[in-house]
Amino acid sequence: MGFGARVSFAFRSFFALLFSGSMPDDILESLRPASVPPPPAAPPTDEGDRAVQLLAILQRDGRLIDFFQEDIAPYDDAQVGAAARDVQTHCRAALARYLSFEPIVPEAEGDRVGVDAANDPARIKLIGAVSTGSAQQGVVQHRGWQVTRLALPPLPRENDRRIVAPAEIEVA
Amino acid sequence: MSAARYVVGIDLGTTNCAIASIDLAAESAPIELDTISQLVNPGEVAEGTLLPSFLYLPDAKDFPPGSTRLPWQEAPDAVVGELARRRGAERPGRLVASAKSWLCHSGVDRTGPILPWGSGEDTPRVSPLDASARYLEHLARAWEHRHGGQVRLSEQDVLVTVPASFDEAARELTLRAAAEAGLPAVRLLEEPQAAFYAWLDHLGDRWRDRVRIGDLVLVCDVGGGTTDFSLIAVSEVEGALALTRVAVGDHILLGGDNMDLALARLAQQRLEKAGHRVDPMQLQALWLQCRAAKEHLFEDPALDLQPVTLLGRGSKLVGGTITGDVLREDLERVIVEGFFPRVPADAEPARQRRVGLQELGLPYAADPAVTKQLARFLMRQAADAPGLEAIRRGKGGLAAPTHVLFNGGVMKAPALRARVLDTLNDWLTDQGCPVIAEDGVLEAPDLDRAVARGAAAYGRARLRDGVRIRGGSPRTYYIGIESAMPAVPGLDAPLKALCVVPFGMEEGTETIIPAREFGLVVGEPAEFRFLSSTVRKQDAPGALIEDWGDDLEEQEPLAVTLEGQGTAAEQVVPVRLEAKVTEVGTLELWCVSRNGSQRWKLELNIRERDR
Numbered sequence: 066m067g068f069g070a071r072v073s074f075a076f077r078s079f080f081a082l083l084f085s086g087s088m089p090d091d092i093l094e095s096l097r098p099a100s101v102p103p104p105p106a107a108p109p110t111d112e113g114d115r116a117v118q119l120l121a122i123l124q125r126d127g128r129l130i131d132f133f134q135e136d137i138a139p140y141d142d143a144q145v146g147a148a149a150r151d152v153q154t155h156c157r158a159a160l161a162r163y164l165s166f167e168p169i170v171p172e173a174e175g176d177r178v179g180v181d182a183a184n185d186p187a188r189i190k191l192i193g194a195v196s197t198g199s200a201q202q203g204v205v206q207h208r209g210w211q212v213t214r215l216a217l218p219p220l221p222r223e224n225d226r227r228i229v230a231p232a233e234i235e236v237a
Numbered sequence: 238m239s240a241a242r243y244v245v246g247i248d249l250g251t252t253n254c255a256i257a258s259i260d261l262a263a264e265s266a267p268i269e270l271d272t273i274s275q276l277v278n279p280g281e282v283a284e285g286t287l288l289p290s291f292l293y294l295p296d297a298k299d300f301p302p303g304s305t306r307l308p309w310q311e312a313p314d315a316v317v318g319e320l321a322r323r324r325g326a327e328r329p330g331r332l333v334a335s336a337k338s339w340l341c342h343s344g345v346d347r348t349g350p351i352l353p354w355g356s357g358e359d360t361p362r363v364s365p366l367d368a369s370a371r372y373l374e375h376l377a378r379a380w381e382h383r384h385g386g387q388v389r390l391s392e393q394d395v396l397v398t399v400p401a402s403f404d405e406a407a408r409e410l411t412l413r414a415a416a417e418a419g420l421p422a423v424r425l426l427e428e429p430q431a432a433f434y435a436w437l438d439h440l441g442d443r444w445r446d447r448v449r450i451g452d453l454v455l456v457c458d459v460g461g462g463t464t465d466f467s468l469i470a471v472s473e474v475e476g477a478l479a480l481t482r483v484a485v486g487d488h489i490l491l492g493g494d495n496m497d498l499a500l501a502r503l504a505q506q507r508l509e510k511a512g513h514r515v516d517p518m519q520l521q522a523l524w525l526q527c528r529a530a531k532e533h534l535f536e537d538p539a540l541d542l543q544p545v546t547l548l549g550r551g552s553k554l555v556g557g558t559i560t561g562d563v564l565r566e567d568l569e570r571v572i573v574e575g576f577f578p579r580v581p582a583d584a585e586p587a588r589q590r591r592v593g594l595q596e597l598g599l600p601y602a603a604d605p606a607v608t609k610q611l612a613r614f615l616m617r618q619a620a621d622a623p624g625l626e627a628i629r630r631g632k633g634g635l636a637a638p639t640h641v642l643f644n645g646g647v648m649k650a651p652a653l654r655a656r657v658l659d660t661l662n663d664w665l666t667d668q669g670c671p672v673i674a675e676d677g678v679l680e681a682p683d684l685d686r687a688v689a690r691g692a693a694a695y696g697r698a699r700l701r702d703g704v705r706i707r708g709g710s711p712r713t714y715y716i717g718i719e720s721a722m723p724a725v726p727g728l729d730a731p732l733k734a735l736c737v738v739p740f741g742m743e744e745g746t747e748t749i750i751p752a753r754e755f756g757l758v759v760g761e762p763a764e765f766r767f768l769s770s771t772v773r774k775q776d777a778p779g780a781l782i783e784d785w786g787d788d789l790e791e792q793e794p795l796a797v798t799l800e801g802q803g804t805a806a807e808q809v810v811p812v813r814l815e816a817k818v819t820e821v822g823t824l825e826l827w828c829v830s831r832n833g834s835q836r837w838k839l840e841l842n843i844r845e846r847d848r
Contacts, residue, residue: 125278131554140555148558151546162283218281222301 114226118217122163124230127156163217169209176205241394243384244700246431246692247376247423248398249369249411251337251462252494253287255689256376258393259697268438268690273379275318279304284383285319286686288376292333292368293321294353294361299328309378309386315363317375326521330356336368338462338490338599340414341400341407343793348410366414373397373418391420394700396692400465401427401485401711404769405824406793406841412823425822426695428688429456429467430482430706432644435691436681437704444704445478447679448640453483453629454679455638457611457657460645464489464607466614468636469706482708483741484636485771486614491576491602493528493647499571499605500527504545504561513559519547530563531572535650541565568652577608577656582616582635582664584609608660615664617772631668639671642679649684707743710818713773714738715789716826717766718781732766733783738816738824740774749829750814751779757828759799759808765839767792778816795839797828812837 074092081089123129132152137145160166169188172178180189181200188211191203220226245258246268256273260266272284279300293316295305305313305320316324325332333352342365345351350362363371377390397420399411408425415423433456437444448454452471458464466486472479501524505515515523523545530543542562549557586604602610618636629637641661643654662672681687698705715734737750757763768789776782799810812828815836819825826839 128548128554131548131552135552135555137555144558145555147544147546147560148548148555150544151548151558152554218278221280222303225301 111226114220115217117227117229118220119163121229122159122217123156126159127152127154129156130229163215164212165214166210167213169211170205172205172208174205174208177202178205241392242388244394244396244693244696245380245390246396246398246426246689246694246696247373248428248431248686248689248692249337249372250290250460250688251335251492252290253461253685254290254372254376255287255686256380257686257689257693258380259693261697261700268693270686270690271380271383273318273376274308274382275375275379276305276307276316276320277318278320278323280306282307283319288318288372288379289322290334290336290372291321291325292317292336292363292371293325294331294333294363295324296331299324299331307378308382315371317371327518329353330360333363333368335462335599336365336372339365340369340410341403341488342599343404343406344600347406366410366417369411369414370417373415373420377418377420391422394696395420395423396426396431396696397423398426398428398431398688398692400463400488401429401467401482402463402465402488402771403427404488404712404790404792405714408823409841412821423821424696426692427467427482427485427708427711429458429465429485429642429644430469430708431688431691431695432456432458432681433469433480433642433691433706434694434698435683435687436642436679437698438690438694439681447676448478450478451629452639453637454640454642455615455661456642456644457648458644459607459647460492461494461647462490462492464491464602464610466611468618468638478704480704480706481741482706482711484614484618484774485711486610487771489602489610490599491605491607491610492645495601495605496572496576496647497524497528497531499575500531500563500567503567503571504563508547508559508561511559511561515547515559516550518550522547527563531568532650534563534565534568535652538652573652573656576605577653577660578606579656579660579663580606580608580612582612582631582633582667584612586610586613608657611657611661612664629670631665631670633668635664635668635670637665637668637670639673640677640679641673642681644681644684644687646685654678707741709741709743710738710824711740712738712769712771713740713776714792714816714824715768715770715776715782716795716814717768717791731783733781734768734785734789736776736778736780736782737814737826738818739777740770742816742818744818744822745820747815747817748778750816753779754811754813754831755828756809756811757797757799759810762796762798764842765795765797767795767841792841794842795826796842797837797839799828799837810835 077089078092081087120130124131129152132148170178179200179202180191182198188209193203195201242262243258243260245256248255256271257268258271259268270286272286273288274282274284275288277283295316305316307313321332325334330353336352339345339352340347347365350364352363352365352368353360356362380390381388397411397415399408403411411425412423415421433454440447448471450471450473454469454471456467456469458466467482468484470481470483472481501520504523504527505520508515526545530545533543534540542564544560544562546558546560548554551557586606586609604610615636616634629639631637638661641658648654658673658678665672683690697703714737716737718733718735735750735753742748768791770789773785773788811831813831815827815829817825817827828837828839
């Protein structure tokens with residue numbers, strides 16, 4: 066509150082109490098302790114919503130669900146390959162927009178690396194002749210992937226969160 | 238204006254807009270290309286470096302409720318940018334595109350609700366002016382949003398670029414669109430000049446090492462929708478290098494979109510010959526794919542072909558997939574030979590068909606050959622303007638550039654730059670002039686966004702006494718005067734043209750048209766026919782010309798009504814004409830009474846014109 070407003074409130078309160086015994090309403094209102102409004106109730110988020118949303122994005126931009134849902138057995142490899150190339154290009158672009166991936170180990174495939182005993186098996190999976198409880202050496206077979214950025218758009222309206230793609234009807 | 242914290246350059250393009258700004262508070266701040274928040278999908282706002290110049294007019298069922306919300310607007314009644322382009326491809330009847338081309342098309346009512354062109358009766362419509370205002374408004378809000386919502390764009394020093402070939406009415410309408418968007422004090426700058434400023438900014442002081450006195454720079458700007466040429470001469474003023482824009486081309490509706498569509502049509506024909514059907518939606522997809530294929534092939538000369546794939550619609554994605562190829566030879570034939578043929582300097586582009594029942598719509602260039610349009614432009618600069626003898630000329634009269642500056646997305650392709658240069662060098666050799674060597678090509682980066690950058694650079698140069706291109710009026714302007722000759726039935730009285738604004742008349746100057754008075758009747762609207770020329774540069778104010786062939790082009794008429802001071806009707810007031818080129822880059826014509834005590838402004842009558 067600015068100085069001028071404080072002076073004005075002080076005088077008005079003084080005379081109001083002196084002559085009428087009550088505080089002006091607008092002063093009471095503005096001095097009421099600011100109660101923090103409860104945050105608007107966020108619609109309940111089902112854990113599946115984000116999964117369906119990602120599928121919807123991959124379908125919208127890359128037709129991925131159409132691709133998975135189609136029986137491709139009758140078509141020759143060239144036909145499948147041509148479609149797959151297009152689906153891959155667009156799904157890749159869609160993923161790049163909303164997510165970033167990075168390998169978990171920086172070394173290249175085929176490099177020899179050391180793994181210490183405190184290794185987290187969720188991050189690095191040891192395979193082959195693994196000995197228990199000691200640091201060991203091995204060759205990188207797969208560098209792993211982790212998501213370093215995830216920026217999905219806001220979820221659609223609650224009722225629409227199971228929709229992967231709308232039906233399309235062309236009006237002639 | 239002096240209080241502005243930023244100078245902001247806006248490229249209001251035919252297919253894409255861009256915005257760049259410079260923070261004046263920092264001593265040598267770089268030019269920032271500002272990202273533009275826009276809807277890219279329903280419910281999803283993202284930032285892009287370009288704003289596609291598309292306006293979509295949705296109905297209640299187009300998008301789920303609330304999904305067109307912008308950070309600065311809860312429920313916009315129209316969508317601008319990427320989502321507009323996407324949804325518009327699915328429902329073209331509600332999509333406004335190429336508003337800028339409509340803005341300079343005098344055959345239609347540009348302030349009337351005519352867009353989307355040819356849409357159904359139940360569709361809301363906007364005018365080309367409104368659509369341009371919407372883009373500017375979106376750019377303003379997005380720019381303010383990006384700058385934290387604390388600064389207003391209307392309080393900055395804003396420059397909006399227009400094609401050099403924009404006529405007076407189109408410039409006026411661009412200013413009006415800016416005012417409608419809440420930007421009443423913008424300045425206009427010609428796009429080829431802006432591209433040149435981007436180059437100047439890129440080089441810093443080193444630009445003086447690249448050009449010498451007497452040099453002539455051709456700016457060849459081929460964008461998505463238009464082709465625009467300008468010539469900039471390097472001369473000496475008070476011992477320093479000075480730049481003057483000495484010529485601008487005619488408005489040519491020809492650009493990268495035409496080229497991509499030509500490729501897409503070829504691919505479509507080929508697919509249909511193979512027994513496939515390509516529906517309009519698929520043609521859209523094909524168009525995009527052909528553009529990508531074109532860019533890949535131009536970028537990588539080792540590639541022989543690029544596949545294009547149309548996925549099946551519906552659930553038969555793999556089963557319905559059809560494929561084709563865009564071959565390098567297609568590119569050579571359709572784009573390089575079709576749009577950039579190696580023609581002689583006297584090649585005339587095919588002229589606009591003028592048949593009785595011309596289909597209304599945009600007046601696309603009748604000849605798609607950019608090189609022919611360029612030949613015509615350089616040949617038509619034969620007439621010398623006073624003080625511009627410095628223009629280097631070939632023996633056949635061709636204006637002979639010493640340097641080329643390319644601009645626009647199309648000119649990113651090295652093969653097309655090489656073709657333009659080779660063709661130009663053919664002409665120069667024929668005309669007995671030295672050819673343009675490799676270092677004669679002035680390279681500026683980022684051809685898609687150079688115009689926005691250059692506009693901001695120009696804004697800073699204005700404020701800080703930097704290098705500026707002297708331009709002035711890009712055309713010579715005339716008032717039409719009907720000759721006093723006996724009327725012949727069925728024929729218009731022959732028209733003479735009185736020069737009122739000379740070519741290159743500088744911003745912020747005025748001139749009085751000598752030795753001619755007009756009698757105007759008080760209280761009655763007076764209309765003047767108004768003409769312009771981009772090639773007659775030698776006419777001085779007051780010059781009366783006839784027999785101009787096709788050097789002059791008729792513009793919207795000018796109108797004025799003299800308000801009397803309660804005197805009797807039928808009073809005739811003798812007036813002189815006074816012309817002024819304003820600081821923002823537009824033209825004003827005034828009627829001034831004999832004693833100079835009263836002035837009336839002539840207004841362009843921008844409305845549908847009979848062709």
